[in-house]
Amino acid sequence: MNLFGLYVPGGTWLHRLGVGWKYLFLLALTVPVLLLALPWPSLAALVVSGLLLASTRVGARLAFALPWALWVLLAVLAGYQLAIERPDLAVVVSANLVTAIYASRLLTLTTPGPVLIDALVAALRPFRRLGVNPERVGLAIAIMVRSVPMLLDTVAQVRQAARARGRDRNLFALVTPVVVRAVGQAQATGAALAARGLGES
Amino acid sequence: MIRLDGAGVTVSLPASGQARTRVLLHPTTLELAERRIAVIGANGSGKSTLLRLLNGLVLPSVGQVRVHGLDTARQGREVRKLVGFVFTDPLAQLVLATPADDVELSLRPLVRDRSERRAQALQLLAGRGLAHVADQSVYDLSGGERQLVALTSVLAARPRIVVADEPTTLLDLRNRDQVRDALAALEQQVVLATHDLDLAAEADRVLVVDGGRILADGKPAEAIGAYLRLVRG
Amino acid sequence: MIRLDGAGVTVSLPASGQARTRVLLHPTTLELAERRIAVIGANGSGKSTLLRLLNGLVLPSVGQVRVHGLDTARQGREVRKLVGFVFTDPLAQLVLATPADDVELSLRPLVRDRSERRAQALQLLAGRGLAHVADQSVYDLSGGERQLVALTSVLAARPRIVVADEPTTLLDLRNRDQVRDALAALEQQVVLATHDLDLAAEADRVLVVDGGRILADGKPAEAIGAYLRLVRG
Amino acid sequence: MPANAKSSSATDLALIAVFAALIAAFSLTPAIPVGPVPVTLQTLAVVLAGLVLGPWRGFLATVLYLVVGFAGLPVFAGGSAGLAVLAKPSVGYLLAFPFGAALAGALAQAFARWRGARQYLGFFLAGLAASLLIHASGILGLIVVLHLDLSAAFLVDLAFWPGDLAKMFAAAAVAVAVHKAFPALLAVRRLVPAA
Ligand SMILES: Nc1ncnc2c1ncn2[C@@H]1O[C@H](COP(=O)(O)OP(=O)(O)OP(=O)(O)O)[C@@H](O)[C@H]1O
Ligand SMILES: Nc1ncnc2c1ncn2[C@@H]1O[C@H](COP(=O)(O)OP(=O)(O)OP(=O)(O)O)[C@@H](O)[C@H]1O
Ligand SMILES: O=C(O)CCCC[C@@H]1SC[C@@H]2NC(=O)N[C@@H]21
Ligand SMILES: [Mg+2]
Ligand SMILES: [Mg+2]
Secondary structure, three states: OOOOOOOOOOOOHHHHOOHHHHHHHHHHHHHHHHHHOOHHHHHHHHHHHHHHHHOOOOOHHHHHOOOHHHHHHHHHHHHHHHHOOOHHHHHHHHHHHHHHHHHHHHHHHHOOHHHHHHHHHHHOHHHHHHOOOHHHHHHHHHHHHHHHHHHHHHHHHHHHHHHHOOOOOOHHHHHHHHHHHHHHHHHHHHHHHHHOOOOOO | OEEEEEEEEEEEEOOEOOEOOEEEEEEEEEEEOOOEEEEEEOOOOOHHHHHHHOOOOOOOOEEEEEEOOEEOOOOHHHHHHHEEEEOOOHHHHOOOOOHHHHHHHHHOOOOOOHHHHHHHHHHHHHHOOOHHHOOOOHHHOOHHHHHHHHHHHHHHOOOOEEEEEOOOOOOOHHHHHHHHHHHHHOOOEEEEEOOOHHHHHOOOEEEEEEOOEEEEEEOHHHHHHHHHHHHHO | OEEEEEEEEEEEEOOEOOEOOEEEEEEEEEEEOOOEEEEEEOOOOOHHHHHHHOOOOEOOOEEEEEEOOEEOOOOHHHHHHHEEEEOOOHHHHOOOOOHHHHHHHHHOOOOOOHHHHHHHHHHHHHHOOOHHHOOOOHHHOOHHHHHHHHHHHHHHOOOOEEEEEOOOOOOOHHHHHHHHHHHHOOOOEEEEEOOOHHHHHOOOEEEEEEOOEEEEEEOHHHHHHHHHHHHHO | OOOOEOOOHHHHHHHHHHHHHHHHHHHHOOOEOOOOOOEOOHHHHHHHHHHHHOHHHHHHHHHHHHHHHHHOOOOEHHHEOOHHHHHOOOHHHHHHHHHHHHHHHHHHHHHOOOOHHHHHHHHHHHHHHHHHHHHHHHHHHHHHHHOOOHHHHHHHHHOOHHHHHHHHHHHHHHHHHHHHHOOOOOOOOOOOOOO
């Protein structure tokens, strides 16, 4: 599992656009239509996000494919709204949902993970006065990103150990050692950070 | 009795993403019948992979591994009842938070009654001089105590073969002797991987693994000699 | 120059819950000035506790620890800049996912400019023959490589003293030699804990710890002799 | 590490980061898409963050998880990401996570001194309270985003209850075991005597 695995390299204008602008697009496409709840604006936002996504040239499947479960969901939701005689809401809800998915893809498909994190840390700078330390947050994110594969590795090891003892069907017996080891690992990492003079406020 | 046969047992990692297919164990045919078998070799040579084949934690990509006639691929659960596995890192192996709880977990399939189970667990721990830490957190044990607890848990399930992956690293001389004696005293067949050449020298048979191949296989003196020549040139 | 003084440095665990107060290090006075110092002793004897005192990861309950005149309790951050600490398990020590990132992390307080930092990190790795793994996941490195990366990260912060807690366990002979040579080549003062008596024998001074007390302290031959008598009776 | 080792802010930072990772890992594992909002192990991890780390660190771990997800790393259920999740039906659940963790943590701290079955019960109740909070907020989100009426939203939410109840039983048991292994985690912090 790779947290940075979504990015599709490319040279289109959206790939080059600053992260801040992409966030603005994202919000502009999703929030107003949520508040307005009118069919035409919702459809317009869907079309615009679709066009923008097409302009990234990441390939139709990656860009537009929706999981089958979502189609079922859309059908049920639309059915419900039609049943209570609100066809306008059927359109609004379905369109907004798909817009939200496409809008987030605009960001994640065209921006490498490390760039996202740098942008986030930069965005935190104004909050320094409120006691937020962007450097520490950046370090925490780096440790978090590194810990996800580590935890999945622990899960695999623990499952092996449990299987070796024939006890692999018990959720509690699987989750407990993962969490216990996560805490042990975190304490070791904390000591290692402190020993290197890092991460102390 | 353990057999690696078919056309020779091979373990390979399938290509995934950018990574290409990688062979962790090249075609190998083996019959392990001696009572004490040691596996030695450099870091990353394939010792752990070989050991994990023996209880079906790793499955052959080609060929078959049979333990007392059972196929590890098809009868994994039964094989794992026969084969107890001691991991290098006892913390990865200890499932519950205290030694008593952990040994009890191993006894569950064997002993129905709860208080009887607890009593047996405490008795087994006491037998290894661990009574005083039975209810302490495994995180507060020293390395040696952890390793002994792990061994106790594995033996509690009464396996017929014990496989141990570097069971004496992190241990001081006394604890190393203790784990070594504990392993030596077992009536079961023991297969262990180790970097401790003194420990390997006590085996009946030593396998030297290098780059996923059995490089030498025989009496301890010859095999260890071959390993030293390999490493120190 | 490291001093444990005051009325003698003591480390004790406060009573918590049912557990009573426990002394991990009994009153100890020490002056560590030699260039190569080894600490040996049984599992749980207090080696790691003693080492962690030296950079303020453990604070004395009584007495003071001074490193080049700085008090570890009151000037912890400054002390940790002087003292580099190499942990047993390199995976616990490497905070970030690739060698280059991790070494860069150590350089952060020293080198402001980002690309300059990257360049220096790569150069330091290259200096230990690790250039080719700089951007690989630390999970894909061999044990010896991991241990060397950890050492490189620690040295990148330019400490004046290097403290290492069992830096060669888990390693094969070749990797052990490699880490040993790397430690031997350092100009800094080195204090290390180890179960490897050959490694201890190379030190200028050896401390034997037992049950939280310094049992012997002197030239390697005598001290190691005392330890062997203790363990093997 | 001895208990009087400097329980430093570096360790707090690492604990927060690792639990944020744990929530991410549990969000990614089995996302079963039933209905508008997927069934995940997220609530198990969120409540555990509170029960294990206490209110403040539990809250921060969950906030870190959300912030990283908002920034665009695929850590939400089914690997989705970005601020656009604010427009998704699960938004109410998601935004309540930090407060759920904090609530569970605050109650757990109160029960931490209890032992055995009483501690288990206390942790279970703490998890239950957190779940109620998360579900209430989740219902609100369903109403806003999907324009459901209260009863319809309630029915959708009801589908999660059996699973979430089971998760709270598991969370309490796991938390008891973790505190057995690390008795000092929820203890009220004392200053280490300097000399
Ligand atoms: N799941 C896996 N994915 C990728 N590579 C793996 C996996 N498991 C093992 N390997 C690789 O297989 C090779 C053999 O590993 P193995 O763990 O068997 O070595 P070892 O001899 O036990 O080494 P050590 O002495 O360090 O324990 C190594 O190169 C290792 O990186
Ligand atoms: N967090 C803790 N809580 C309680 N006791 C602890 C804790 N950490 C260490 N101890 C105890 O302190 C004593 C000294 O431990 P220390 O880690 O210093 O030993 P060591 O000599 O380094 O042993 P090893 O060779 O196994 O690494 C041991 O009895 C150990 O059980
Ligand atoms: O999109 C997300 O990441 C949020 C998913 C929220 C899932 C909620 S949490 C409470 C309830 N229980 C579940 O198993 N799923 C929902
Ligand atoms: Mg191995
Ligand atoms: Mg130690």
